Amino acid sequence: MTFTDLNINTPLHNALNDLGFTTPTPIQAEAFNVVASGKDMVGIAQTGTGKTFAYMLPILKNLKFSTQENPRVLILVPTRELVVQVVDEIEKLSKYINNRVLGVYGGTNINTQKQAIAEGIDILVATPGRLYDLALSRVLQLKSIQKLVIDEVDVMLDLGFRHQLINIFDILPQRRQNIMFSATMTQDVDELINDFFKSPERVSIAVSGTPLENISQTRYIVPNFYTKVNLLVHLLNDTETFNKVLVFVAYKKMADRLFEKLDEIFHEELCVIHSNKTQNYRLRSIEQFRTGENRILIATDVMARGLDIDNVSHVINFDTPDYPENYMHRIGRTGRAERKGEALVFTTEKEQEAIENIEDLMQMEIPMLSIPDAVEISTELIEEERPQIKERNNPTKRGDDDTLGPAFHEKSEKNSKENLGGSYKFKIAKKYKKPKTRGDKNYNKRNKRK
Numbered sequence: 195m196t197f198t199d200l201n202i203n204t205p206l207h208n209a210l211n212d213l214g215f216t217t218p219t220p221i222q223a224e225a226f227n228v229v230a231s232g233k234d235m236v237g238i239a240q241t242g243t244g245k246t247f248a249y250m251l252p253i254l255k256n257l258k259f260s261t262q263e264n265p266r267v268l269i270l271v272p273t274r275e276l277v278v279q280v281v282d283e284i285e286k287l288s289k290y291i292n293n294r295v296l297g298v299y300g301g302t303n304i305n306t307q308k309q310a311i312a313e314g315i316d317i318l319v320a321t322p323g324r325l326y327d328l329a330l331s332r333v334l335q336l337k338s339i340q341k342l343v344i345d346e347v348d349v350m351l352d353l354g355f356r357h358q359l360i361n362i363f364d365i366l367p368q369r370r371q372n373i374m375f376s377a378t379m380t381q382d383v384d385e386l387i388n389d390f391f392k393s394p395e396r397v398s399i400a401v402s403g404t405p406l407e408n409i410s411q412t413r414y415i416v417p418n419f420y421t422k423v424n425l426l427v428h429l430l431n432d433t434e435t436f437n438k439v440l441v442f443v444a445y446k447k448m449a450d451r452l453f454e455k456l457d458e459i460f461h462e463e464l465c466v467i468h469s470n471k472t473q474n475y476r477l478r479s480i481e482q483f484r485t486g487e488n489r490i491l492i493a494t495d496v497m498a499r500g501l502d503i504d505n506v507s508h509v510i511n512f513d514t515p516d517y518p519e520n521y522m523h524r525i526g527r528t529g530r531a532e533r534k535g536e537a538l539v540f541t542t543e544k545e546q547e548a549i550e551n552i553e554d555l556m557q558m559e560i561p562m563l564s565i566p567d568a569v570e571i572s573t574e575l576i577e578e579e580r581p582q583i584k585e586r587n588n589p590t591k592r593g594d595d596d597t598l599g600p601a602f603h604e605k606s607e608k609n610s611k612e613n614l615g616g617s618y619k620f621k622i623a624k625k626y627k628k629p630k631t632r633g634d635k636n637y638n639k640r641n642k643r644k
Contacts, residue, residue: 200226202255205290213286219244224397226252234372234394236387243399245375246283246502249343254284259292263314264338270322270362272349274299274473275480279502280319280345293317300324301473308333322350322358329365339366343373348519351382363390377523409529413539413549413560418579420572421565422512422540423455428569429510429538430460430490437507438483441492442524444513446470449492451576452512456490463489495520503527511539514548518555542579 196217197210210216218226221239228235230252239245253267260266271277281297288295293316298307300323307324311334318325318334328334344350350359372391376383387394416422430436443449446468453466465479465488483491484503495515506528515521521539529535539560541549553559565571 195223200251202251206251206254206287209287209289209291212289215247219248221245221397221399222248222251224399225249228395228397229253229371229373230256232371234391235374236391236394236396237373237375238396238398239375239377245345246280247287249345249373249375250284250287253341253343254287254291254293257291257293257316260316261314262338263312264335265296265315265318266338267317267341267343268325268336268339268366269317269319269343269345270325270350270359271319271345272321272353272355274301274321275467275476276346277319277321278477283502284317284319295319298324298328299473300327304328304331322355322362326358326361329362336366339370341371341373342366343375345375346377347374347386348376348383351386356382356386359386377519377526408533409525409535409537411525411537411539411560412563413541414563414565416540416542416565418542418572418574419451419576420574421569422542423452424572425540425565425569426452426510426512427456427459428566430456433489435507437489438486438505439490439508439510440483440503440506440527441490441510441512442515443492443494444515446494448513449494453492456492460490464492465490466492468494495524502530504530505533506530507536509535509537511537514539514541514545514552516548518548518552521552522555 197207197215200218200223202210221237221243225235225237225248229249237245237248239248257267269280271280277297277299281295284295294314295317296307296310296315297319298311299321304324304327307328308331311318311328320328325334329336344359350356372394374383374387374391374394414425416425426441430439441452443452449466449468453464456464465482467476467479471479479488479491480503482488492512509525509528511521511524515524525535525537528537539549539552549560
């Protein structure tokens with residue numbers, strides 16, 4: 195099948211020719227007619243399979259020219275970097291089409307985005323938080339939305355966007371087409387579909403957890419962090435083989451710690467992204483890695499989810515991910531567009547259960563390699579790796595028997611008063627001759643005369 199078989203119009207065909215694309219990926223071929231028909235759709239496909247074009251080709255084919263100011267297509271993505279990437283992809287496809295595309299996300303001046311919205315847009319790409327802020331400000335009107343696309347929905351739910359998504363659904367028109375793409379089908383995703391979609395058609399290209407055939411996987415058993423660093427440095431010194439390397443770590447503190455160690459050796463070749471970095475820093479790091487200015491990019495799961503970076507030669511899992519699905523998303527950064535890719539994973543003894551879960555999901559064993567003789571096995575441990583010492587007979591620590599008990603003295607007269615409950619007001623009224631009602635001001639005078 196070619197794009198000609200999908201019956202796309204000439205402007206889209208010319209744009210695809212300029213990009214050098216002639217054959218649609220499986221998800222693009224399967225999703226085209228479903229999206230074009232106007233039905234609700236749920237697409238399950240791994241990262242790197244062309245999901246953005248899968249929903250944008252049929253949408254752009256049927257999107258007629260309009261001068262109205264309010265957007266007609268809304269695309270929700272989980273991260274700022276994905277907003278930038280999706281807008282770029284849409285602009286490539288829209289080279290010969292007259293439409294207006296805008297991306298909005300947090301961390302930047304909202305007033306600038308309000309001005310851009312006021313000028314009129316056809317397609318809006320947004321993160322949920324910033325979209326909701328703009329909608330509440332009344333500058334952004336969502337009454338004309340005809341198509342809602344939620345991309346990487348499993349990531350959104352992982353990041354805690356469920357309530358924001360529900361709030362957005364409430365302010366969107368009831369009559370709209372819902373299109374959802376996810377790399378994994380979880381219980382949370384299924385509940386969202388059941389609550390808000392109308393008899394959606396499901397298009398599933400690859401079973402969740404199926405390893406991509408063009409990605410070669412290997413693993414190392416490594417005792418600790420510093421040995422991992424030594425092994426990573428040894429591999430990265432082979433600049434010809436490891437020419438564009440994405441290194442995944444478990445969390446932000448680990449990303450900074452690894453960056454500090456590698457920066458001493460690969461200073462000019464290294465960059466890092468995680469959510470504590472500023473927006474400009476993150477975008478600059480991604481662009482430098484994309485263009486080849488930096489050879490090595492250290493990233494956390496959330497920041498690199500869904501990023502489309504060409505020609506990544508290796509994905510190195512410096513930490514073994516706790517969730518097997520995250521491993522699939524990580525290795526999906528290499529071997530894209532039918533190219534060959536390589537994925538490596540470093541596993542400590544504590545991470546052994548995690549690697550077994552990954553192999554169970556994929557229903558295959560990852561081939562194991564021995565640590566090269568040139569790599570020094572370190573005995574130094576970081577804080578998280580040191581055993582927790584329990585001091586049983588430390589005389590300076592108070593034991594359970596020595597803990598202070600309850601106070602032994604009698605309560606003061608003030609604190610031992612009886613709780614009179616509802617009868618208290620009657621006793622006070624009797625003592626001070628309070629009026630029976632607020633209006634009976636002469637009550638006390640009459641009682642005195644008596």
